[in-house]
Amino acid sequence: MGSPVSTTIEQRRAPWPVAFYRSAVGKKWVMAITGIAIILFVIFHMVGNWKIFLPDVDGIPDIDIYAEALRELLVPFLPEHVALWILRTGLIVAFLFHIHAAYSLTLMNHRARPEDYQGPRTYIAANYASRTMRWSGVIFLAFLLFHLADLTWGIQPMAPETWARGEVYANFVATFSRAPVVFFYIVAMVALGIHLYHGAWSMFQSLGINHPRFNHLRRWFAIALAALVTVGNAIMPLAVLFGFVE
Amino acid sequence: MNITLQIWRQDGPDRPGGFKVYEVDGISAEMSFLEMLDALNERLANQGDEPVAFDHDCREGICGACGVMIDGQAHGPQLGTATCQLHMRKFENGATITVEPWRAAGFPLIKDLVVDRSAFDRIIEAGGYITVDTGSAPDANLTPVPKPVADTAFDAAACIGCGACVAACPNGAANLFTAAKISHLNLLPQGQAERWTRTENMVEVMEEYFGSCTNHGECEKACPKSISIDFIAMMNSDYLRAKLKNRRLVAQ
Numbered sequence: 001m002g003s004p005v006s007t008t009i010e011q012r013r014a015p016w017p018v019a020f021y022r023s024a025v026g027k028k029w030v031m032a033i034t035g036i037a038i039i040l041f042v043i044f045h046m047v048g049n050w051k052i053f054l055p056d057v058d059g060i061p062d063i064d065i066y067a068e069a070l071r072e073l074l075v076p077f078l079p080e081h082v083a084l085w086i087l088r089t090g091l092i093v094a095f096l097f098h099i100h101a102a103y104s105l106t107l108m109n110h111r112a113r114p115e116d117y118q119g120p121r122t123y124i125a126a127n128y129a130s131r132t133m134r135w136s137g138v139i140f141l142a143f144l145l146f147h148l149a150d151l152t153w154g155i156q157p158m159a160p161e162t163w164a165r166g167e168v169y170a171n172f173v174a175t176f177s178r179a180p181v182v183f184f185y186i187v188a189m190v191a192l193g194i195h196l197y198h199g200a201w202s203m204f205q206s207l208g209i210n211h212p213r214f215n216h217l218r219r220w221f222a223i224a225l226a227a228l229v230t231v232g233n234a235i236m237p238l239a240v241l242f243g244f245v246e
Numbered sequence: 247m248n249i250t251l252q253i254w255r256q257d258g259p260d261r262p263g264g265f266k267v268y269e270v271d272g273i274s275a276e277m278s279f280l281e282m283l284d285a286l287n288e289r290l291a292n293q294g295d296e297p298v299a300f301d302h303d304c305r306e307g308i309c310g311a312c313g314v315m316i317d318g319q320a321h322g323p324q325l326g327t328a329t330c331q332l333h334m335r336k337f338e339n340g341a342t343i344t345v346e347p348w349r350a351a352g353f354p355l356i357k358d359l360v361v362d363r364s365a366f367d368r369i370i371e372a373g374g375y376i377t378v379d380t381g382s383a384p385d386a387n388l389t390p391v392p393k394p395v396a397d398t399a400f401d402a403a404a405c406i407g408c409g410a411c412v413a414a415c416p417n418g419a420a421n422l423f424t425a426a427k428i429s430h431l432n433l434l435p436q437g438q439a440e441r442w443t444r445t446e447n448m449v450e451v452m453e454e455y456f457g458s459c460t461n462h463g464e465c466e467k468a469c470p471k472s473i474s475i476d477f478i479a480m481m482n483s484d485y486l487r488a489k490l491k492n493r494r495l496v497a498q
């Protein structure tokens with residue numbers, strides 16, 4: 001019968017959210033929900049950044065005003081930065097769970113087939129996107145760390161030499177005037193698009209959202225989302241590199 | 247037809263294995279894949295060689311005993327077909343065909359192409375039944391079941407437990423098998439009493455032996471009964487609900 005590839009039911013007894021997360025089906029629920037949270041962030045982030053295309057307001061770049069407004073979100077109900085940090089914490093937690101679930105399910109899947117097929121495999125349904133989820137994810141993660149060092153933390157040499165806190169527009173133009181940074185950005189966005197091509201379809205299955213009348217829409221949704229996120233983000237560094245935004 | 251077979255030979259679980267090449271000529275295109283293997287075995291036996299061990303029983307696609315990896319596809323290149331129902335006319339004359347056993351930690355190899363699928367029995371034992379007094383047969387149509395429900399339950403019940411879903415899955419997951427076995431009972435009125443314990447227990451026993459689903463959809467294509475991955479979504483939904491359900495209200 002083979003040796004168990006994961007913990008047994010007895011070992012999994014715990015308060016229900018913990019027990020749920022210990023199961024692989026539960027981890028897929030968590031991956032899907034954290035995936036949706038990250039998707040919402042990515043869209044919000046992208047739409048916010050489109051402000052680089054807007055004209056200055058009283059000599060101040062529109063996006064700098066927007067960035068300041070984010071720090072003052074929900075002021076005076078909450079002190080400055082608090083609302084932003086609540087959102088950031090949620091996002092960090094979502095990333096940690098998403099990555100932990102991906103990591104531990106990948107190990108489980110390797111244990112489930114310790115000896116691979118010796119002849120060549122012919123796949124009929126599994127596609128490039130679905131078989132490279134962990135690679136597209138890891139490429140994106142590498143980019144994310146670079147991106148934070150570049151524009152959020154201003155760490156050299158990731159950040160441009162002229163980097164200054166709060167000068168969002170100037171930092172933006174400075175960083176994307178460097179062709180290799182733009183190239184890495186585009187590679188990461190293509191990886192994210194590929195991740196979402198499968199992920200934004202797969203999450204419906206993981207969440208048990210399945211209805212014969214609407215199932216065919218799930219693939220179109222994933223294609224549209226992947227295209228929106230990839231193109232919508234890629235146009236910004238390209239606009240800087242080719243001098244449309246300066 | 248003349249074909250070249252590249253078959254996995256392995257004397258036992260802990261013995262070294264490898265591909266062996268056999269030239270088989272004079273095969274009829276009307277033969278099933280298993281009949282072709284029979285022809286090979288007859289020749290091997292006549293030469294005093296050890297025949298190739300493979301599982302089979304009904305040879306009409308209903309028992310689920312047969313099943314091997316043929317050219318990297320579970321049950322071979324014809325969709326919705328078990329190995330015993332696959333015919334040699336599906337292959338080109340002169341073709342080289344690679345034959346391998348199912349490979350999964352939950353399906354340890356016994357010999358050549360035969361694997362031990364009793365992990366599936368463990369999953370069924372965990373809840374793949376309804377607990378009733380059998381007694382005498384009840385009148386037909388005593389319990390009303392809407393037609394779409396009956397049809398869907400029947401589609402799930404078509405599972406013959408061959409293990410092709412696990413074999414085809416890049417993750418070695420058994421979610422299609424388990425989902426089909428859970429769904430054909432969970433959909434019907436008779437399955438409601440044990441619906442939540444069944445789902446919880448069968449999913450958790452499944453996860454002791456098999457990998458995790460990443461929705462490749464490879465299982466659905468390999469399934470000789472073309473069982474839909476829609477059932478996996480139903481199982482995922484029921485698994486969360488099983489964790490949240492107020493068990494005192496189960497009979498409602």
Ligand code: HEM
Nearest residue numbers: 031032035038039102133134137138141199202203206460
């Ligand atoms: C940071 C590194 C990341 C890693 C290592 C990673 C890895 C993975 C893996 C291995 C899967 C499982 C594939 C599957 O089961 O189908 C997955 C699913 C998914 N990922 Fe990611 N991912 C990352 C980032 C992201 C990001 C940034 C987003 C969204 C913008 C995202 C959205 C999703 C979605 C929606 C799913 C589908 C969940 C499901 O099938 O239930 N991931 N990810």
Ligand code: FES
Nearest residue numbers: 305309310312330
């Ligand atoms: S031998 Fe029974 S299904 Fe193939």
